[in-house]
Amino acid sequence: MTVFMCVLLSFLVICAIAVSFSKNLLNSVLIFMSYSLIMSVIWMLLESPDLAITEAAVGAGITSVLFFVTLNRIHSMFKDASGKKKVKEADGNEEKEKA
Amino acid sequence: MKKKKKLRRLLSWIRESRSDYYENMTIRDDDEEVTAITKQEHKEDVERVKEKVYSDTEGGIFRKYRILYTVLAVVFAVFFSTVLLLTVSELPLTGELDNPANNEVERRYVEKGLEETGATNIVAGMILDYRAFDTLGESHVLFVAAITVTILLRLDKKERDPEDTKITETIGEAEEEDKIFEPHHDAILQKVAMILVPIIILFGIYVILNGHLSPGGGFSGGAIIGAGLILYLNAFGFEKTEKFFNEKVYKTVIFSGLAFYALAKCYAFFCGANGLDSHISKGIPGHIISAGLILPLDIAVGCVVACTMYAFYAMFRKGGL
Numbered sequence: 077m078t079v080f081m082c083v084l085l086s087f088l089v090i091c092a093i094a095v096s097f098s099k100n101l102l103n104s105v106l107i108f109m110s111y112s113l114i115m116s117v118i119w120m121l122l123e124s125p126d127l128a129i130t131e132a133a134v135g136a137g138i139t140s141v142l143f144f145v146t147l148n149r150i151h152s153m154f155k156d157a158s159g160k161k162k163v164k165e166a167d168g169n170e171e172k173e174k175a
Numbered sequence: 176m177k178k179k180k181k182l183r184r185l186l187s188w189i190r191e192s193r194s195d196y197y198e199n200m201t202i203r204d205d206d207e208e209v210t211a212i213t214k215q216e217h218k219e220d221v222e223r224v225k226e227k228v229y230s231d232t233e234g235g236i237f238r239k240y241r242i243l244y245t246v247l248a249v250v251f252a253v254f255f256s257t258v259l260l261l262t263v264s265e266l267p268l269t270g271e272l273d274n275p276a277n278n279e280v281e282r283r284y285v286e287k288g289l290e291e292t293g294a295t296n297i298v299a300g301m302i303l304d305y306r307a308f309d310t311l312g313e314s315h316v317l318f319v320a321a322i323t324v325t326i327l328l329r330l331d332k333k334e335r336d337p338e339d340t341k342i343t344e345t346i347g348e349a350e351e352e353d354k355i356f357e358p359h360h361d362a363i364l365q366k367v368a369m370i371l372v373p374i375i376i377l378f379g380i381y382v383i384l385n386g387h388l389s390p391g392g393g394f395s396g397g398a399i400i401g402a403g404l405i406l407y408l409n410a411f412g413f414e415k416t417e418k419f420f421n422e423k424v425y426k427t428v429i430f431s432g433l434a435f436y437a438l439a440k441c442y443a444f445f446c447g448a449n450g451l452d453s454h455i456s457k458g459i460p461g462h463i464i465s466a467g468l469i470l471p472l473d474i475a476v477g478c479v480v481a482c483t484m485y486a487f488y489a490m491f492r493k494g495g496l
Contacts, residue, residue, distance in 0.1 A: 125390035126298050129382065133398035138484050141405055145491040 081121060087114050105143040112136035293457030293466035294387035302392070303469045308443035310472075311436055314479050318433060321483045330494030361410070368410035375403035383477040387466040393473040397480025404485045413493070420485065422496045428482050432475040439468055
């Protein structure tokens with residue numbers, strides 16, 4: 077069990093460092109989410125299931141969802157927008173060729 | 176008849192022809208050209224800002240301060256990590272007998288908790304009976320946070336005057352903008368949500384109602400119900416959720432939850448943490464209806480938390496419920 081705990085704690089440290097070093101904001105949020113999940117497992121091992129449930133629901137669930145919405149609102153998910161735009165351009169070119 | 180319809184649907188799906196779902200799905204906006212132009216403009220804006228900030232000629236000031244900023248950041252980070260690590264090394268070891276945490280308060284909670292509160296989950300007995308006024312403060316903190324988010328993100332429903340350029344975005348415009356990036360009538364999401372949302376909400380209700388018997392309670396159960404509502408909203412859109420959850424429902428639920436809690440426990444501020452005897456029967460420990468006021472208080476907190484979580488999400492999405 078000690079080995080498992082050590083592995084989890086090292087994951088925690090890795091996640092915490094990776095959040096700040098990730099360039100993509102979306103990746104940061106995903107790493108933050110996994111941080112909360114690992115934390116909830118650690119709470120479980122520390123014999124406080126109350127906290128584990130709350131951590132999983134609030135930390136991994138709702139906080140990340142709010143982060144996603146915020147990213148969406150500030151249009152940081154360029155992948156989606158540019159992907160659609162490319163489709164649009166391709167359509168336009170085809171039409172031009174036809175004309 | 177129904178079977179035949181399903182069979183036909185399956186066959187058409189295998190043949191990759193258009194299905195019924197496909198017709199309804201509007202991942203792309205109806206007004207495609209406009210959104211494509213706005214996206215193009217937005218991308219150009221971002222590129223222009225990036226050029227101005229990071230270019231060698233125009234962004235010289237920023238570059239000069241960037242070195243200073245890096246040095247300061249490293250110094251601050253090293254300083255605070257040293258302070259925190261030193262503090263942690265001074266803390267007493269976990270589980271030592273003469274730790275300050277091992278005093279008569281903890282012994283009283285562990286030994287007499289079941290007898291005095293009637294809750295088999297000692298944590299629920301602690302936070303909703305012995306220290307109920309702490310939880311009262313906590314739920315009000317959550318309420319204040321919801322109000323602050325409302326103040327910051329709420330948008331007007333009415334159209335503003337064109338001359339008043341301070342706040343040009345109304346709730347209608349925010350909804351329009353929201354639609355650009357959100358898929359509507361997504362068949363996969365709707366099917367999954369149809370199966371998962373009832374289970375999630377039932378689990379949340381279970382966690383709230385068993386707060387005094389097993390791990391869980393008002394806050395975690397409310398957060399689970401809130402997550403279920405958010406999933407439902409994502410799958411089916413605001414039109415469906417507005418049927419059962421509008422601003423009026425939100426106000427009523429939050430107000431009645433907080434008012435019930437405050438009326439039940441506000442006397443603790445005058446007579447101390449031990450509280451008065453509520454004269455409500457403690458019941459048999461282990462039964463659902465037992466432990467006096469803990470179960471109703473759990474339900475009140477759960478309602479407040481679920482509504483707050485959903486309201487946060489709705490405010491972030493379109494600036495209103």
